[in-house]
Amino acid sequence: MSGILSSTGMWEIILNAFKQTLYMVFWSTIFSVILGFIPAIILTLTAPDGLKPNKLVYEILSFIVNVFRSFPFIILLVILIPFTRMVVGKAIGTTASIVPLTVSAIPYIARVFETSLRETNHGVIEAARSFGASNFQILMRVYVKESIPRMLNGIVLLVISLIGYSAMAGTVGGGGVGDIAIRYGYQQYKTDYLIVCSIILIAFVQGVQMLGNYMYKKMS
Amino acid sequence: MIQIQNVKKAFNNTEVLKDISLEIEKGDIFGIIGQSGAGKSTLLRCINGLEKYDQGSILVDGTKVDIKDKKNLRNLQKRMGMIFQGFNLLERLDVYANVALPMKFWGIPTNTPEAKEKIMNLIKLVGLEEKVHSKPRELSGGQKQRVAIARALVLDPDFLLCDEATSALDPEITKGILALLQKINREMGITIIVVTHQMEVVKQICQKVAFLSQGKVLAVGKPEQLFVWPKEREIRDFLREESDKLPETGVNLKLFFFGEGNQRPIVTMMSQELHTDFNICWAKLEDFREDVYGSLVLNMDEKDLEKACAFLDSKNVTWEVIK
Numbered sequence: 001m002s003g004i005l006s007s008t009g010m011w012e013i014i015l016n017a018f019k020q021t022l023y024m025v026f027w028s029t030i031f032s033v034i035l036g037f038i039p040a041i042i043l044t045l046t047a048p049d050g051l052k053p054n055k056l057v058y059e060i061l062s063f064i065v066n067v068f069r070s071f072p073f074i075i076l077l078v079i080l081i082p083f084t085r086m087v088v089g090k091a092i093g094t095t096a097s098i099v100p101l102t103v104s105a106i107p108y109i110a111r112v113f114e115t116s117l118r119e120t121n122h123g124v125i126e127a128a129r130s131f132g133a134s135n136f137q138i139l140m141r142v143y144v145k146e147s148i149p150r151m152l153n154g155i156v157l158l159v160i161s162l163i164g165y166s167a168m169a170g171t172v173g174g175g176g177v178g179d180i181a182i183r184y185g186y187q188q189y190k191t192d193y194l195i196v197c198s199i200i201l202i203a204f205v206q207g208v209q210m211l212g213n214y215m216y217k218k219m220s
Numbered sequence: 221m222i223q224i225q226n227v228k229k230a231f232n233n234t235e236v237l238k239d240i241s242l243e244i245e246k247g248d249i250f251g252i253i254g255q256s257g258a259g260k261s262t263l264l265r266c267i268n269g270l271e272k273y274d275q276g277s278i279l280v281d282g283t284k285v286d287i288k289d290k291k292n293l294r295n296l297q298k299r300m301g302m303i304f305q306g307f308n309l310l311e312r313l314d315v316y317a318n319v320a321l322p323m324k325f326w327g328i329p330t331n332t333p334e335a336k337e338k339i340m341n342l343i344k345l346v347g348l349e350e351k352v353h354s355k356p357r358e359l360s361g362g363q364k365q366r367v368a369i370a371r372a373l374v375l376d377p378d379f380l381l382c383d384e385a386t387s388a389l390d391p392e393i394t395k396g397i398l399a400l401l402q403k404i405n406r407e408m409g410i411t412i413i414v415v416t417h418q419m420e421v422v423k424q425i426c427q428k429v430a431f432l433s434q435g436k437v438l439a440v441g442k443p444e445q446l447f448v449w450p451k452e453r454e455i456r457d458f459l460r461e462e463s464d465k466l467p468e469t470g471v472n473l474k475l476f477f478f479g480e481g482n483q484r485p486i487v488t489m490m491s492q493e494l495h496t497d498f499n500i501c502w503a504k505l506e507d508f509r510e511d512v513y514g515s516l517v518l519n520m521d522e523k524d525l526e527k528a529c530a531f532l533d534s535k536n537v538t539w540e541v542i543k
Contacts, residue, residue, distance in 0.1 A: 127308035127368075130268055131322035131375065132297035141324065146312055220312060 014180060014196055020094045021176035021204075024166045028101035029159055035102070036109030039065065043114040044143060049122070051135045068107040073165050076104050077172055097174030101165055105158055112154035116147040149220035156212030160205050167201075177201055221246050222267060222379070222413075227276035229262060236262050237273065238435040244428075246378075249405050249412045251426035251443065253419070255458060258432040260415045264383055267413070268300045269293045280379075298326065301372030305384035307364040309356040309371075316352050319343060319370045326375065342370040346400060362393035369400060373408075380404065382414045386421055398424050419447070419459065423508050431455055444508045448476055449515050449540065466501055466542060467519045473528060476538040477505075477514040486537055487518070494527050496520070517542065 043061055046054040071079075077100045081091045084099040120143050128138050167178020177197050185194025222244040229237040236259045244250045252260045265271035267278055269287045278285040280296055287293055309318050319339050320330040329335055343349055346366035356364055365385060372380055382401070386394040402425050405412050414421060422429050422443050429447075430440045433454045439446050450456050466472045475486065491498060498518040505514035520528060525541070532539045 121306075121308065121311075123304055123306045123308035124310055126270060127302070127304060127371075128321075128325065130270055130297060130300075130302040130381075131325050131371075132294040133322075133325040137325050141321070142310065146310055148312070 010193060010196070013184070014177065014193070014200065017175055017177045017180040017197075018200060020174070021163065021166050021178070024094060024097055024101060024169060024174060024176060025159060025162045027098045028105055028162055028166075029155065031098070031102040032105030032109050032158065033155060036106045037113060039106075039110040040113030040117060041139070043110065044117040045135075045139070047114075047118060049118070051125075051138060065107040065110050068103070069111065071104070073100070073104050073168055076100050077168065081172075092173040094173075094175050097166070097169035097172055100172075101162055101169060104165065105162060108161075109154065109158055112157065113147075113151055116150035116154055117143050119150060120146045149216050152212065152216055152219060156208060159208050159212075163201065163205060163208075177204075221281060222411075223277075223279040224263075224267070225277050225279070227263070227266060227273045227278060229259075229266065229271070229273045229275075236435050237266070240276070240432075240435070240437055242430055242437060242440065244411065244413060246411055247405070247409060248427050249402070249414065249425050251422040251429035252413065252415045252432060253417065253422050253429055253458075254432035254438075256417055257434075259435040260417075260432045261383055263432070264381055264413065264415045268297055268302060268381055298375050299377050300379040300381055301375065301377040302381040302383065303365065303368045303372050303385045305387050307356070307361070307368045307388075309364055309367055311356055314353045314355055315343060315348055315359075315367050315370075318356070318367055319374055322371060322375050339370075339374065342373055345373075345404075346370045360393075361389050362396060365389065365397055366400065369397075369404070373404070373410075378411060380410050380412045382412065382416075384416055385414070387416065387418065391420070394418075394420065395424070401425060423447070423506060425509065427509075431458075433458075442508075444478065444511070444513045447508075448478075448504075448506070448513045449474060466517060467499070470519050471522050471525050472501070472542040473518045473520060473525065474540045474542055475516045475518065475532065476540075477512075477516070478538070484535070486532075486535060487516070489535075490528060490531050493531055494524060496524050 039061055043058060043065075044050055045052045046058040046061070048055070048058075080100045080103060084096050085091045087099050088096045090096050124146065125138055125142055128142050133141070164178075166174065166176045167181070170176055170179025170182060177200055181194055181197035184190045185197060224240055224242040227237055227240045228235065240259075240263060252263060254260050262271060266273045267280070267285065269285050272287045280299070283292065283296060285293065285296060310321065313321065316339060319342055320335070323330050323335065330339070340349070340352075343352055346369050348363060348366055348370070351359060351363065356367070359367065380401070386397050389397065398421060401412055401414075404410050414426060416422065426443050428441065429443045431438045431446060431452070431454075438452050438454055439450070446455065447459060450459065487498065487500070498520050500516060501519045502517040503514065505512055529539060
């Protein structure tokens, strides 16, 4: 077993992997937030207590969201290979793993945003209506604006679970800190890799949570 | 003026408004009072189109409130500010931004000097100039309602609708809010419609009041006429009049004091004149806006009744024999 300090190249390998993790988590967060926002808005509008209640649309969309949420990530990873190839041009690699990460995160974020939006105080919506606000104005100026801190909390949870999933994405050649921890630390018995990777992941999650808490306080 | 004609409304199969007709004059503070579930909030929400009604018509200065005619309804809503029991402020906006919000809905710029002055004047009117940049969670209930009042006035409405606006506040704070509403009515000429289950509110500020019970208007009139000695069973129950506990022997005669009437020593004068004694078995004095109104129940022998009534008539005192 090589000592931490003597292992030349370890820091480089891990730094590189950390960049990959950041890359995967960053882009899949961005894409899933944008793409998850749309179904969240539709769910909020068509919910029984929404601005445009529509049972059929709500139930169908809700069902689709549930189906995608119930897929174990590792299965999704495999099923999506043809789709990933279509989107990115290849099915293996860091960029390619953004696709399954995003797809698994969309229904999650849709549900989280829907819940956040629907928690908006009904009285406030009523007040806006009483001043002659249009549905679009109520949606943007009341629902979305009032829900931003709650949605932010949801994003923090998402980022943290994406950090975890990105480790699994290593299995399709995604790389990242988790992948290094498994390949070097576990499979090659290099405990120092395992320890450093774990510490990095803990610090990363902790950092994201702290930043999220700070922003929640600022925003609400 | 708001004319409500034969308005009916049902939720599913329960009728909540059964043939309501009312007229609310310009410049009035008009109360709508009743037990919870009487339909008073629903009626108020029909007036500004938050709720649709099934039959009849509601005219606001001649324009019909019709929720299908979106454009027209929006213009009517602009003329009717509304405040609520739960204040309904946006948690993430400060006092200034909350007051400015309705202007944003109407595409009125809020950063011009005139707009800023207007918003600041309203905040001053409700006495919150020191809280301009506070968030609602930093304010007390009374302060929140003041912000809501300023917000409801920012589009220069002709009407202010109050839905149980003081029901969540304690009596002292309620008085402050009511005084503010009176000031707004007097100085800005805004017609105010107050929905409440609190007698205090009606007594303190309403010039006219409608008593609603089970979706019907039971009585309309000046609060002192309706409530000093109500004839309707439901209103008596609502006021929890103690008139059930009057003596069973002899006759019970009720005297009313309107305004200055209570300044005269009627009872002692009558006692001296008729050379007889009376039992005072029930009495009530109440403030209605600036005046004091009261009623008094005397118990006497049957034989004295005629003379007593004649005496009261000669002194212009209103009376009634209670059976």
